[in-house]
Amino acid sequence: xxxxxxxxxxxxxxxxxxxxxxxxxxxxxxxxxxxxxxxxxxxxxxxxxxxxxxxxxxxxxxxxxxxxxxxxxxxxxxxxxxxxxxxxxxxxxxxxxxxxxxxxxxxxxxxxxxxxxxxxxxxxxxxxxxxxxxxxxxxxxxxxxxxxxxxxxxxxxxxxxxxxxxxxxxxxxxxxxxxxxxxxxxxxxxxxxxxxxxxxxxxxxxxxxxxxxxxxxxxxxxxxxxxxxxxxxxxxxxxxxxxxxxxxxxxxxxxxxxxxxxxxxxxxxxxxxxxxxxxxxxxxxxxxxxxxxxxxxxxxxxxxxxxxxxxxxxxxxxx
Amino acid sequence: xxxxxxxxxxxxxxxxxxxxxxxxxxxxxxxxxxxxxxxxxxxxxxxxxxxxxxxxxxxxxxxxxxxxxxxxxxxxxxxxxxxxxxxxxxxxxxxxxxxxxxxxxxxxxxxxxxxxxxxxxxxxxxxxxxxxxxxxxxxxxxxxxxxxxxxxxxxxxxxxxxxxxxxxxxxxxxxxxxxxxxxxxxxxxxxxxxxx
Numbered sequence: 081x082x083x084x085x086x087x088x089x090x091x092x093x094x095x096x097x098x099x100x101x102x103x104x105x106x107x108x109x110x111x112x113x114x115x116x117x118x119x120x121x122x123x124x125x126x127x128x129x130x131x132x133x134x135x136x137x138x139x140x141x142x143x144x145x146x147x148x149x150x151x152x153x154x155x156x157x158x159x160x161x162x163x164x165x166x167x168x169x170x171x172x173x174x175x176x177x178x179x180x181x182x183x184x185x186x187x188x189x190x191x192x193x194x195x196x197x198x199x200x201x202x203x204x205x206x207x208x209x210x211x212x213x214x215x216x217x218x219x220x221x222x223x224x225x226x227x228x229x230x231x232x233x234x235x236x237x238x239x240x241x242x243x244x245x246x247x248x249x250x251x252x253x254x255x256x257x258x259x260x261x262x263x264x265x266x267x268x269x270x271x272x273x274x275x276x277x278x279x280x281x282x283x284x285x286x287x288x289x290x291x292x293x294x295x296x297x298x299x300x301x302x303x304x305x306x307x308x309x310x311x312x313x314x315x316x317x318x319x320x321x322x323x324x325x326x327x328x329x330x331x332x333x334x335x336x337x338x339x340x341x342x343x344x345x346x347x348x349x350x351x352x353x354x355x356x357x358x359x360x361x362x363x364x365x366x367x368x369x370x371x372x373x374x375x376x377x378x379x380x381x382x383x384x385x386x387x388x389x390x391x392x393x394x395x396x397x398x399x
Numbered sequence: 400x401x402x403x404x405x406x407x408x409x410x411x412x413x414x415x416x417x418x419x420x421x422x423x424x425x426x427x428x429x430x431x432x433x434x435x436x437x438x439x440x441x442x443x444x445x446x447x448x449x450x451x452x453x454x455x456x457x458x459x460x461x462x463x464x465x466x467x468x469x470x471x472x473x474x475x476x477x478x479x480x481x482x483x484x485x486x487x488x489x490x491x492x493x494x495x496x497x498x499x500x501x502x503x504x505x506x507x508x509x510x511x512x513x514x515x516x517x518x519x520x521x522x523x524x525x526x527x528x529x530x531x532x533x534x535x536x537x538x539x540x541x542x543x544x545x546x547x548x549x550x551x552x553x554x555x556x557x558x559x560x561x562x563x564x565x566x567x568x569x570x571x572x573x574x575x576x577x578x579x580x581x582x583x584x585x586x587x588x589x590x591x592x593x594x595x
Contacts, residue, residue, distance in 0.1 A: 114417040120428040194567040 082325050086220045087184075091173070094183040098169050101350075102315035103134045105322075108351070109315075110134075116362040137308075144304030151212035151302065160210065162307035164203025164252065167196045169314035175323045176251045177340035178333045189250035193324060194235055200313060201227045201279060204288070207310070208257055208298030219297025222288040222369065229376035230278040230285075232330070236384040237272035240391045241328045243264055250355070254332035258263060262327070267387040269329035271380045274352070276321040280314060284364040287372055322353035440551040442521040443504045445495055445535075452516035455490035459508035459517060467501035468508060469534075471495060477569035495537040500530050520546040 110133060114121025126132025149152055171193050173183035186192050187208075201223060208220020242248055244265065245256035262269075278285035291296035299310050326349040328333055333342030367375065431438055436497045437581050438444075455472040471494035477487045521544045535543075553560070559567075 112422060114423040115426055118421050118427045120426045120430070123430070359415060359418060364416045366413070372407075 084327045085096070089094040090183050094172050098172050098316060101319045103311060105135050105318050105351075105354045105358075106178070107131065108355060109361075112355065112358050113362050114357070119126075125320050127363045139310035140238060143303055146305065147303050149212050149301050153210035153212070156210035156339060157301075158207050160203050160207035161306045161313070162203070163206055164200050165309050165316065167199040167203075168320050169316070170196050170318075171240055172323075173321050174250060175320070175327060176254060176332065179251070181343055182251060185251060186249065188248045190238055190248045190253065191326070193250070194238055194396070197279070197320065198227070198231060200317060203313070204281070204298045204310070207302065208280035208288075211298070211301040213301050215295045215300045218299050218302070219294045220289045222294075223298060224280055225369075226372065227286065229373055230275040233271045233376060233380035233384045234279060236381070236388060237268040237275065238324075238328060239343065240268040240384065240387050241387050243388070243391050244395060246395070249282070250327050254334070257331045257334060259331070259334075261331070264390070265329055265387070267383050269325065271384045271387070272329065273325050273356075275376070275380055276325070277357065278358065278372070280317040280321060282314070283361040285372060286366055287369050289348070290366060318354050319350065322350045322357065325353050326350050411547050421506065430443045438521045440548075442505060442523075443519050444508065444521040444523040445499070445519075445525060445539065445546075446502070447518045447520045447539055447547050448495055448497075448540035449518070449544055450492060450495065450541055451536055453492050453495065454514055454516075455492055456513065458511045458513065462507050462511045464505060464507065465501045465503050467498040469496040469498070492537065495540065496534050497540060498534040499525070500533040505571045518544065521543070521548065522546045587588050 107284060109122045111129070122130025122133035124130055125136040148157055174186050174189050174193055181199035204223045205220050205295060207228075208216045208223060209219075211217070218307075241253055241261075243254040244261065247256065281288050288294070289299065292298070299307060302310060323346075328355070330349045331347070334344045335341070335345035338345060455470060455526060457470060460466075460468040460470050470492070472492050474488045475491045477489060479486050506519070517579050522543060525533075525535075558564075
């Protein structure tokens with residue numbers, strides 16, 4: 081019985097983090113992006129510098145009418161937002177925040193995380209396909225193309241770390257990590273981060289939702305709560321990507337006083353990476369579809385294959 | 400290809416640097432409803448009317464390119480005050496209204512008014528929910544008069560205003576006259592200085 085309670089408690093904590101941290105990242109995006117563009121951002125909601133803006137947005141979204149286009153594939157259309165959102169919740173369960181601080185320790189953690197993350201994109205694809213809208217369809221197809229192109233470098237980059245650590249367990253990778261990996265695995269970290277951005281369709285890789293040409297891509301026909309779920313999925317995706325980058329490449333809970341403050345180190349690193357995600361969004365213009373594909377196939381894939389070779393040499397040398 | 404090529408990725412880093420610099424410097428947003436804007440002098444907010452100065456000459460209404468000034472008037476006869484005199488007539492302003500939904504703030508009416516009956520006030524917060532409310536009748540236009548600022552002072556080294564030059568000239572002339580005709584002169588130069 082106490083075991084069950086413990087599992088329940090862990091799940092509640094993960095659910096809480098899943099609901100709160102993406103909102104924090106969203107608020108950081110609101111304010112940081114505003115100041116990077118010399119604006120002030122939200123200032124009113126909640127009284128102090130608009131801290132409750134996203135809560136207000138959520139209330140607004142809930143009040144809206146639930147519209148499903150007449151020609152849409154109703155079931156798929158309604159299901160798509162949850163398919164897009166839930167994988168990130170599931171992934172969060174497996175991410176270790178501190179030694180032992182993990183929803184569920186998995187021996188094949190990295191494999192599980194990568195497999196489940198791929199499903200999130202399926203939700204977007206479902207939304208695009210079922211909307212009965214040409215913009216949605218085009219956006220959905222771009223999502224698929226992007227997924228195919230970037231999943232490969234994404235997985236290979238993660239494989240490089242797994243190879244270096246000699247384990248597929250996320251906690252095991254953090255334990256095996258040592259600071260000089262920052263240099264050794266730098267290309268893999270770069271590829272992992274960039275490919276992850278592309279999988280989340282975050283700018284500068286937001287070709288699928290390019291609002292100037294595709295209205296809002298796969299989300300064109302969505303409104304109200306379902307739209308909010310897609311947006312929440314995007315921010316949950318940022319959190320998961322930042323967390324994975326932290327755990328795989330930045331050493332997770334390693335840092336001064338890691339015995340007591342390990343979890344704080346992990347969270348700090350996650351927020352720093354999330355900030356970079358926002359920063360990159362503001363600084364760079366959107367990549368064109370062909371540039372997007374060229375970057376994946378001619379840039380990231382060769383780079384990460386090269387990294388794999390380096391990792392292999394390193395592993396053989398040090399053993 | 401003969402051009403010196405920068406290290407690849409330098410542009411990307413520069414982009415990040417620009418946004419970071421922006422983020423760490425103060426935003427330029429004007430927090431308008433919380434902090435009122437600092438308007439430049441002679442801002443054109445709303446037109447104010449001194450009814451007493453208006454002679455119903457209709458110049459403003461006629462010059463208005465948008466035809467947004469409405470003037471109604473009638474003639475009053477003032478009976479002669481002395482024996483054998485003529486009755487005099489004067490214009491009485493019945494209605495003076497400016498439709499600010501049409502007005503394009505060109506300032507021509509104010510320039511053209513020969514009696515300084517129209518003035519710019521910098522007040523700009525008079526949005527309405529009903530477009531008809533944007534037609535300000537003369538009572539409301541009079542109220543704006545309280546918000547008209549004093550004209551800004553002259554720039555350094557500018558010509559003195561016409562009125563002062565004219566008065567000075569008149570005073571000098573009077574002084575010359577009085578100097579020539581002895582103490583009988585009526586004008587005292589030190590008293591006629593300055594504008595009326």
